Amino acid sequence: MIRSIPFPDISPEIFTLRIGDFVLAPKWYAMAYIVGILVGWAIIAAAMRHPKLWPDDTAPMSPKSVEDLITAIVVGVILGGRLGYVLFYQPDYYLSHPLEILYVWQGGMSFHGGLLGVGAAALWFSMRRGVPWRSLFDALALGTPVGLFLGRIANFINAELWGAPTTLPWGVVFPGATAQDCPGITGPCARHPSQLYEAALEGLLLGIIIWVLGFALGKLKRPGFVAGIFLAGYALSRMLVETVRQADAQFVTPDNPAGNVLLGLSMGQLLSLPMLLLGLVLIVTARRQ
Numbered sequence: 001m002i003r004s005i006p007f008p009d010i011s012p013e014i015f016t017l018r019i020g021d022f023v024l025a026p027k028w029y030a031m032a033y034i035v036g037i038l039v040g041w042a043i044i045a046a047a048m049r050h051p052k053l054w055p056d057d058t059a060p061m062s063p064k065s066v067e068d069l070i071t072a073i074v075v076g077v078i079l080g081g082r083l084g085y086v087l088f089y090q091p092d093y094y095l096s097h098p099l100e101i102l103y104v105w106q107g108g109m110s111f112h113g114g115l116l117g118v119g120a121a122a123l124w125f126s127m128r129r130g131v132p133w134r135s136l137f138d139a140l141a142l143g144t145p146v147g148l149f150l151g152r153i154a155n156f157i158n159a160e161l162w163g164a165p166t167t168l169p170w171g172v173v174f175p176g177a178t179a180q181d182c183p184g185i186t187g188p189c190a191r192h193p194s195q196l197y198e199a200a201l202e203g204l205l206l207g208i209i210i211w212v213l214g215f216a217l218g219k220l221k222r223p224g225f226v227a228g229i230f231l232a233g234y235a236l237s238r239m240l241v242e243t244v245r246q247a248d249a250q251f252v253t254p255d256n257p258a259g260n261v262l263l264g265l266s267m268g269q270l271l272s273l274p275m276l277l278l279g280l281v282l283i284v285t286a287r288r289q
Helices: 028-048 065-088 091-096 098-102 111-129 133-157 194-216 225-244 267-288
Strands: 017-019 022-024
Touching (some): 028 065, 065 091, 091 098, 111 133, 194 225, 225 267
Antiparallel strands (some): 017 022
16 A cells, blocks of 8 residues: 555634634735745844945945835735736636736735746835845845745645655645546555645755855855855756646646646746746856956
């Protein structure tokens, strides 16, 4: 008999409070966003309090300015993440149902779209406040891995974005996942817990690397280096995990069961390629400075 792990008995809702017709049910996914932003804010502000970490022993902005930066970043994450999902993953559907683009509470966010939104917000902030953009992106790289880690854990709690079927002993039987694409497997269809793979790679491992480079090894003095490591590291991690993630249903056809979109790559892998290239460019240019 193939070993597998049953999905833990955990609700997507932190708690449920009912008072008459009023129902309060905060979700772990929303909490992951909130805590990720607050912790990222604290990390960036802490880095600004140590000017010796930065070029010329001068922090690119004051800790107080981080508050305004985070406000811009939140707007960029929400707008970019939602529009990215609409354009990258389901453009035909939302062209037919344009009002549903506004239904953010129904789910549907793209990390790559959110990254573009954050980049646009950061560049706007940089030009408006006169903050060097490379150092600003380095600061954002310091604060992002925590949010990625918590977001992927929340994806697991929501039992969404699961992986492809597997016979490995740590495969998880997710609720709602059918066994139709598990040929040759008798009993429950276990799947890769790809959300946890991403939490470990994109959040924990990449976060440790970024923090060691920035806080211990002095790489913030080379503007753009830490941001380049983050972009390249995330891209490589995402491309690797995509090999064991369940294919996006909207791209799956009888002739394309793997759901690839171009050159044998999934949408997640394809969108990660520009990140990888930009990250390498930032690393090379930072090392030449």
